[in-house]
Amino acid sequence: MSTHRVIADSPSRLSSTRRKWDSGIPTVLRPVARAYLLGFATAVGPRLVALLVQHGRWRRKDKQATAAGEATHGEPAFLTALQRILWGGLDWRGFPIFCAAVVGGTTFLERPLRAFLDLLTKDLSAIARRRLSRWFAAFIAAWLSFRLRQSKRSPAFTDTIAEPGSNGIPGPGPKTVHYAGRTLDLTLLAVTSALDVIVGELWHRHRLRRQAAGKWTPLEAAIGRLTDPALFALSSGLIMWTWIYQPSRLPRSYNKWIGSAAAVDARLIEALQRCREGTLLYGRDTGQAPLLTSMCTDYGWPAEWGDPARSIPFPCEMVHMGCGPSCEYHAAVRFLRSFRWAFARYLPIFLFLTVRRRSVRSLRRAPLSAARSSAFLAAFITLFYYGVCLARTRLGPRVLGRDVACRQRIDGGYCVAAGCLLCGWSILLEARGRRKDMALFVAPRALATLLPRRYALDKQWRETLAFAASTAVVLTCALENRRRVRGVVGSALGSVFAGSA
Structure with a gap:
């Protein structure tokens, strides 16, 4: 959730620089070049940063190996990995070529399609024909480019199975x-962006009609303000639920980042999972x-706390992991710890963005912006834990009951659900402009938790259709009304099509 700001802000900030370097490129080719470079930076940049971090570790190990008289392997491994990453950015089925193909296909197909529509649909207005030609051009380009992207095989999506035989005859083999x-x-990113464009446009028109009629109500205004926070809260709550109970449905990097931010003993997570499973x-x-008795030994608690046959339920102090029995004190400690952890990560990002702007005012505001984002993340973590405590100790037993069956239901899902419902509303601490970006950042990842990560290849056309139709909507809107496309996608397309009619 932290690195998306760099991606979201970079395209708009670099647009003026791009206009300088691509001034010698023909106007019709500029969006293609920009799309390719943006795709290259997105695909290669994070991998290069990770490689440089790994290279630092290799160098330390090489120094130790040299001092011990052993062979070193870090430098050759670094050069091999660097070459693989850079060549990967030139792969004809890779992400940079895909981005260039979508944008280039849309740009080059629009004019002949518009001429074709002019001949067939003279009863339509010129604006309608222009929009239709752009939509069809983007649809065709997105479909073909996506099929090219999908043609690249991955070991994670390939299995070798043995075919069974019959009547005692062995099968044909693997x-x-x-x-x-x-x-x-x-x-899912394309679908989410398209839905945001469509819903946003419909809501905008509804608001204009109501305001013109003098019927715009405070409730409608509140709905407009809270839509993005509610989307973020729902999406992040779904992601946290998945992280607790089905972590395999999340990307490995997401699991690692959430686990680092949550700073929770893995045995507690496993206990909650077993409560839900009924084991x-x-x-x-x-x-x-x-x-849990092993956890009691590590933290110096009575051993019976961890025995579900005698401790019904296990004390909330175990959830606090050494902060004492008070849920409120634990929440305060969690906030301070999480704020310190987040600030150490946010401040370098904001300082980096400030250096790019070369503004003294921005330099002064960087610590304040980092503190605000750190407060948001700290409140997110704190609200999740305190929601668990509310359900287990403060409110849950009073509402649901204190018998064994109620305690089982609370620890079997209700307590985690309470934390998931609360945590995302920390987004209200962020600036209003950030809320929409963050909501659109997490929404596709939340949708991914509801769908299988792998499915039969013969059903892939459905995904291709969804992507092509959604991309056509987003690209058409980006060419017609750039401000309507929000979030990371809107910033990227704004830089790609800058100066395009």
């Missing part, structure tokens, strides 16, 4: 099966006591 789903994140049952000895 069979390679390819699955679809590698491009699902890209599809850890209160009041019964199902052999689950060692899981």
